Amino acid sequence: MKITGTFLDEISHDIPHQNWGAKEWRRDFEHMKAIGIDTVILIRSGYRRFITYPSAYLIKEQQCYHPPVDLVELFLQLADELDMQFYFGLYDSGKYWDSGDMQHEIDSNRFVIDEVWKNYGHHKSFRGWYLSMEISRKTRGATTAFRTLGLQCKAVSNGLPTLISPWIDGKKAVMAASAVITKEDAVSLKAHEQEWSEIFAGIQGAVDAVAFQDGHIDYHELDDFFAVNKKMADHFGLQCWTNAESFDRDMPIKFLPIKFEKLRLKLEAARRAGYDKAITFEFSHFMSPQSAYLQAGHLYNRYKEYLEEIKGAE
Amino acid sequence: MKITGTFLDEISHDIPHQNWGAKEWRRDFEHMKAIGIDTVILIRSGYRRFITYPSAYLIKEQQCYHPPVDLVELFLQLADELDMQFYFGLYDSGKYWDSGDMQHEIDSNRFVIDEVWKNYGHHKSFRGWYLSMEISRKTRGATTAFRTLGLQCKAVSNGLPTLISPWIDGKKAVMAASAVITKEDAVSLKAHEQEWSEIFAGIQGAVDAVAFQDGHIDYHELDDFFAVNKKMADHFGLQCWTNAESFDRDMPIKFLPIKFEKLRLKLEAARRAGYDKAITFEFSHFMSPQSAYLQAGHLYNRYKEYLEEIKGAE
Amino acid sequence: MKITGTFLDEISHDIPHQNWGAKEWRRDFEHMKAIGIDTVILIRSGYRRFITYPSAYLIKEQQCYHPPVDLVELFLQLADELDMQFYFGLYDSGKYWDSGDMQHEIDSNRFVIDEVWKNYGHHKSFRGWYLSMEISRKTRGATTAFRTLGLQCKAVSNGLPTLISPWIDGKKAVMAASAVITKEDAVSLKAHEQEWSEIFAGIQGAVDAVAFQDGHIDYHELDDFFAVNKKMADHFGLQCWTNAESFDRDMPIKFLPIKFEKLRLKLEAARRAGYDKAITFEFSHFMSPQSAYLQAGHLYNRYKEYLEEIKGAE
Numbered sequence: 001m002k003i004t005g006t007f008l009d010e011i012s013h014d015i016p017h018q019n020w021g022a023k024e025w026r027r028d029f030e031h032m033k034a035i036g037i038d039t040v041i042l043i044r045s046g047y048r049r050f051i052t053y054p055s056a057y058l059i060k061e062q063q064c065y066h067p068p069v070d071l072v073e074l075f076l077q078l079a080d081e082l083d084m085q086f087y088f089g090l091y092d093s094g095k096y097w098d099s100g101d102m103q104h105e106i107d108s109n110r111f112v113i114d115e116v117w118k119n120y121g122h123h124k125s126f127r128g129w130y131l132s133m134e135i136s137r138k139t140r141g142a143t144t145a146f147r148t149l150g151l152q153c154k155a156v157s158n159g160l161p162t163l164i165s166p167w168i169d170g171k172k173a174v175m176a177a178s179a180v181i182t183k184e185d186a187v188s189l190k191a192h193e194q195e196w197s198e199i200f201a202g203i204q205g206a207v208d209a210v211a212f213q214d215g216h217i218d219y220h221e222l223d224d225f226f227a228v229n230k231k232m233a234d235h236f237g238l239q240c241w242t243n244a245e246s247f248d249r250d251m252p253i254k255f256l257p258i259k260f261e262k263l264r265l266k267l268e269a270a271r272r273a274g275y276d277k278a279i280t281f282e283f284s285h286f287m288s289p290q291s292a293y294l295q296a297g298h299l300y301n302r303y304k305e306y307l308e309e310i311k312g313a314e
Numbered sequence: 315m316k317i318t319g320t321f322l323d324e325i326s327h328d329i330p331h332q333n334w335g336a337k338e339w340r341r342d343f344e345h346m347k348a349i350g351i352d353t354v355i356l357i358r359s360g361y362r363r364f365i366t367y368p369s370a371y372l373i374k375e376q377q378c379y380h381p382p383v384d385l386v387e388l389f390l391q392l393a394d395e396l397d398m399q400f401y402f403g404l405y406d407s408g409k410y411w412d413s414g415d416m417q418h419e420i421d422s423n424r425f426v427i428d429e430v431w432k433n434y435g436h437h438k439s440f441r442g443w444y445l446s447m448e449i450s451r452k453t454r455g456a457t458t459a460f461r462t463l464g465l466q467c468k469a470v471s472n473g474l475p476t477l478i479s480p481w482i483d484g485k486k487a488v489m490a491a492s493a494v495i496t497k498e499d500a501v502s503l504k505a506h507e508q509e510w511s512e513i514f515a516g517i518q519g520a521v522d523a524v525a526f527q528d529g530h531i532d533y534h535e536l537d538d539f540f541a542v543n544k545k546m547a548d549h550f551g552l553q554c555w556t557n558a559e560s561f562d563r564d565m566p567i568k569f570l571p572i573k574f575e576k577l578r579l580k581l582e583a584a585r586r587a588g589y590d591k592a593i594t595f596e597f598s599h600f601m602s603p604q605s606a607y608l609q610a611g612h613l614y615n616r617y618k619e620y621l622e623e624i625k626g627a628e
Numbered sequence: 629m630k631i632t633g634t635f636l637d638e639i640s641h642d643i644p645h646q647n648w649g650a651k652e653w654r655r656d657f658e659h660m661k662a663i664g665i666d667t668v669i670l671i672r673s674g675y676r677r678f679i680t681y682p683s684a685y686l687i688k689e690q691q692c693y694h695p696p697v698d699l700v701e702l703f704l705q706l707a708d709e710l711d712m713q714f715y716f717g718l719y720d721s722g723k724y725w726d727s728g729d730m731q732h733e734i735d736s737n738r739f740v741i742d743e744v745w746k747n748y749g750h751h752k753s754f755r756g757w758y759l760s761m762e763i764s765r766k767t768r769g770a771t772t773a774f775r776t777l778g779l780q781c782k783a784v785s786n787g788l789p790t791l792i793s794p795w796i797d798g799k800k801a802v803m804a805a806s807a808v809i810t811k812e813d814a815v816s817l818k819a820h821e822q823e824w825s826e827i828f829a830g831i832q833g834a835v836d837a838v839a840f841q842d843g844h845i846d847y848h849e850l851d852d853f854f855a856v857n858k859k860m861a862d863h864f865g866l867q868c869w870t871n872a873e874s875f876d877r878d879m880p881i882k883f884l885p886i887k888f889e890k891l892r893l894k895l896e897a898a899r900r901a902g903y904d905k906a907i908t909f910e911f912s913h914f915m916s917p918q919s920a921y922l923q924a925g926h927l928y929n930r931y932k933e934y935l936e937e938i939k940g941a942e
Contacts, residue, residue: 252805298649302649305649326879330876331885333927
């Protein structure tokens with residue numbers, strides 16, 4: 001199973017920034033392309049007051065800071081040139097995390113979606129939307145909100161596809177700022193299926209693809225959860241992608257690049273489950289030859305060897 | 315607002331050591347110089363049993379370890395050569411942190427100050443003192459102790475200037491070893507002004523400059539706090555510097571280099587408040603092209619672009 | 629005191645993986661050799677489901693994952709070529725950590741030991757066994773289990789030596805995943821001696837060398853604890869090695885390379901106590917010029933200078 005997409009982690013919640021300029025970003029897109037990545041997904045266009053493009057709306061109405069560079073334009077130009085698809089991640093005001101109320105996200109993104117489509121929709125690489133608020137079993141109440149956002153994206157853009165990337169509430173579903181790496185009350189396979197069937201029913205038609213994060217469950221649980229995910233996705237007419245996390249959730253330093261063997265186990269499980277596409281969170285910190293984490297460059301090399309290996313096996 | 319000074323983080327509380335030798339330090343001073351840094355401030359000359367110079371007093375009387383190299387001499391020679399100003403940071407026995415009693419710091423530093431001035435005072439770059447015990451609102455009782463230490467430094471050195479770098483007790487004022495990154499009981503602007511006016515009144519005449527650490531409050535609070543700091547400093551005749559932290563307090567890894575946009579926001583706020591000088595904690599880990607954290611080299615490049623930008627705007 | 633051995637941290641509990649291939653491992657063994665390391669010790673051959681060699685037994689009976697590469701073969705070949713000694717670290721099922729019951733470790737390792745000796749025992753560099761379960765004062769009940777494992781290793785291999793590397797239950801003996809770096813209830817020197825005399829009596833004849841980890845006590849406690857360790861080892865006929873940890877336990881990031889001065893203090897204390905050999909945990913992350921942690925390369929250089937210094941002093 002090849003990784004053909006990656007998130008772009010601007011703006012980050014919890015991964016320290018690399019301070020790259022245009023030159024480094026160009027080189028990184030080239031590194032992505034070289035291993036077959038054809039899709040880049042902006043993780044979010046803004047978080048609280050920090051934003052990725054000079055949004056008149058967000059600066060004026062949400063007191064966001066004027067960004068030093070227009071990353072959306074930069075990423076779209078690079079994707080245009082290199083013939084990649086760009087998915088735009090919605091704005092995250094942070095208010096939902098604080099209050100549990102999605103109304104603010106719907107209201108502010110109504111403006112963001114229009115503004116972004118107007119300013120950047122002409123780029124040939126603008127090919128989809130990423131609903132950036134991370135839905136989970138605990139936020140089933142937010143299902144209709146996601147539906148609203150998805151439909152809004154599609155309405156302005158002649159039906160461009162929409163993507164979500166939720167997490168499985170497994171034993172490793174703990175906060176990055178927490179001192180622990182596992183918890184006791186992991187979700188059961190049965191509850192997962194029940195709850196997500198409800199959610200999928202609610203977002204059907206508004207969301208085209210679901211890419212569950214693959215890092216919250218144990219490696220021997222992958223097959224069972226992936227099979228259920230694929231079955232549900234098929235049933236509700238969603239594409240089933242995997243978000244193959246390339247950072248390691250099992251270590252006290254949160255987070256550094258994953259051990260290749262673990263990434264391979266997850267990709268192989270997605271292949272067995274017949275998943276449609278694999279993307280990763282994310283290339284630039286955890287798999288790039290120019291990452292500040294030098295382990296990432298070695299992961300890139302191990303992954304390239306794996307590509308040779310599966311090519312030989314075909 | 316240009317950064318014209320940096321701390322030298324030897325001995326460190328909580329930032330892992332880079333294990334540089336004389337060659338790396340020389341190169342780092344040259345990197346500093348290249349972006350306009352003219353002031354280096356030794357964060358402390360010793361902490362508990364680890365010390366930066368072979369102090370006869372500290373080794374004999376405080377059971378400190380004989381250091382493998384005389385960093386004070388090394389730093390002063392480099393500062394002499396490169397025409398920079400060196401501030402000497404006092405010894406921190408650690409006993410104050412444990413007991414809240416400053417008497418031990420006063421007693422031990424009486425000897426340290428004499429010894430250091432006798433051994434290193436001839437260097438032309440020896441241009442000031444840094445009172446390394448980090449005072450805050452919770453330690454107002456220590457005001458007279460700081461007064462004593464400041465006057466002592468000035469007395470032996472023909473009135474060389476003294477510097478302090480306290481923290482604002484904002485929402486990010488949590489211990490580095492703590493798992494969290496924010497707290498609930500942040501100080502109000504009013505309490506900050508009240509309490510620091512008291513402290514400034516107490517240290518007036520013994521301390522020449524105050525460089526508040528800028529990383530404990532939120533970015534949108536910068537203007538208010540900076541304005542109050544400047545007003546108080548002016549009122550009590552202190553120079554008002556900013557200690558622009560170049561590491562990121564918002565991330566679970568404590569600590570890696572800051573996102574350039576955040577550093578710029580803080581420097582711009584200091585400029586608007588009319589601050590006298592900007593220093594940083596600290597160049598060698600978080601902004602240096604040869605830092606073990608490669609994000610630091612990129613921050614260096616972004617900062618150099620910013621220097622061009624503000625030069626163009628002049 | 630020269631470091632002449634290092635652990636190989638595959639499979640890791642808590643140190644993020646570097647994703648090296650055969651090329652990087654060869655280069656690392658050469659870097660080790662260049663500073664006088666003649667012994668490499670596999671920290672464990674497997675942990676839970678991850679293993680270092682394609683063990684028919686562990687894959688079939690313990691549901692372990694088939695590893696992407698045979699690291700045991702790779703390490704033995706490199707050790708053969710470079711004339712180094714290889715110690716094989718036993719399998720750790722993780723069940724002991726969960727339940728406190730050693731029976732599972734004994735049962736599974738009975739097969740592992742036979743399998744490994746059969747498959748790899750012909751290598752001239754296969755020169756010892758490392759009993760990888762980390763014994764401590766809290767696990768005195770496990771003494772007979774360790775005895776059993778040690779005797780089993782020796783029986784199949786014509787008496788090849790066995791090694792353990794326990795920790796002193798000092799103030800820094802906290803879990804890596806914990807947010808703190810010290811604890812209150814450190815062991816006293818007297819209790820340490822009493823309890824370890826009991827353990828040494830129990831493993832006498834089955835274990836040849838003990839390498840206490842040197843990082844859990846404070847630097848000024850080294851001489852006292854090391855003297856007691858040496859006295860006990862001599863009394864019970866064990867070789868007394870030191871496991872000089874090359875990572876820093878005093879920092880919030882768990883873990884990065886240690887400050888050279890600290891490593892030197894620990895090595896000097898081992899020399900004063902008349903220890904037989906110094907090994908480190910571990911070279912490849914914390915002392916190697918090609919480590920992802922660039923501080924490690926500088927530590928390598930500082931350590932090489934130290935070798936020159938002690939050579940000059942001889």
